[in-house]
Amino acid sequence: MRDARGDIKRPIGLRLWLSGGWLTLLALAAIFAPLIAPQDPLAQDLFTSRLPPFWDAKAEAGYLLGSDSLGRDVLSRIVYGARLALIVALVAGTLTCLVGGTLGLIAGYYRGWPDRIISRFVDIWMAFPPVLFAILLIAVLGPGLISIIIAIVVIDWTRFARVIRAEAMSQGVMDYVASAQVAGRGRFGTMITEILPNVLPTMVALLTLEMGIAVIVEAILSFVNLSISTDSPTWGGMISEGRTSVHQAWWVLVFPLITLFLTVLSFSQLGEGLKDRFDPVLR
């Protein structure tokens, strides 16, 4: 009585390949930045200022994507900028997921007063405009990597809390949860063995989405000069600087922008793709 679906493995979709590929490339670039970057990302040189990208006749070897008004290599700065972007994405994304996911799971599964407290908190939290909130927070905490990460977690945990709460709630009324409890497993044990596996696919999708958002938030904060100290290259910082010289050297603005766009898109696509593969029902 073999069912028609058998044990056929679905091939990894193009979506997963492309998004995963881009992020892997980025991760490698970030890890091996000193080996990959053709120039010192901080080295200023007025003789090489505003060099156009490689296809232009006035391009110079070693400056593949051109240089900015201070003569710094755009490609090298993007490669080094990936370090900060990915660290923020990973750390802030994971922390947000842990904080928001845990609170959402507890609220949705235990209901009652834990839910009332957490949900009220979420409601109040969501009333703050997020970007203003972030800027305010950084202003209080002072700029720096840790501040950025804290700001992202503090602002975005509500997204996880709300979605995971709803999922946990709909799982909680299922008969299998009742049977597990009747079998003598405690409330907490039931939550971990019965509910958590069912909200995991959603959590993974949200997590990758959050990583993309973290990259954007970091870029926005760099853009308004609230991120890390100005001398370490960040994509947001590059975009901010490129903006002022966009008529003379558009590439200083456009290349980091494209990188940012592709990265954020890849994170969200990776999430969707992984959700499909993680979820036994969709698989």
Next chain:
Amino acid sequence: MKPYLSIRNLCVTLKHGAPILRSVSLDVSAGQVHGLVGESGAGKSMIGKAVLGTLPRALHIRSGEIWLDGVDLLTLPLQERRKRIGATAALIPQDPLTALNPSRRIGPQITKRLVDILGWHKNAAEDRALDLLAEVHIPDPARVMRSYPHELSGGMRQRILIASAFAAEPKLIIADEPTTALDVTVQKQILRLIADMQARHGTALLFVTHDLGVVSKVCDTLSVLYAGKVVEDARMQRFFMRPVHPYSAALLAATPTYTNPTGSLKPVPATVIEDVETEVQQHDMRAGL
């Protein structure tokens, strides 16, 4: 003989007071099959859930007693109550889709019960699960143990739930309309399976259904429930010969028979329904609800 499960004057209401079960009393003797019939929404599932302690949050037990093996469950603290119920009773649920965890494989879902309830070792539990799956006529049990619920048909899922209910050798099984989600041919197999398993394991069975034809085949005694109130409580033979309550009589008259399949398809008359409703209202008034 002293009943194994004895529900006495059980009143279950919504949190704001609307009654769901109205002073329900019923007995299930050890090793016997007790039928519980009633139309949709009568409160059949809630009786089962009240016994197992898994009522939805909106509902609560207002008064009454639930005696299981000589102990009134409602006097026990929740955790001990659950432990007792888990060790002696099991449920075959109404909906085989929501009764299995969609993101876990079948094997662990059965063995976990044995580990949780009987404290068995995982390997022993696995062997037992394989035997049980074979006992409910599941082909290739080893493969099914590795499957996810959505990879199996509804009939197979229901068999798995039956196997899992009998796993820890409970003394009482509550089967909540175990065949309504299945098509007629599979229904028959599953019914026979439950009856066989019940006879072989000597389990007391509270069999919830709205099919009097099925009741006549498998049950020893039965209760008829209407709007959360037991209107008739009888031994099988007496019930089919001389139903006491007009609602039961009408219900019986409405059941199609093999000899006269269409002629006997009569709806329950409106006057009968009205009379029962009045009866229920009077009961509520007396109870001060």
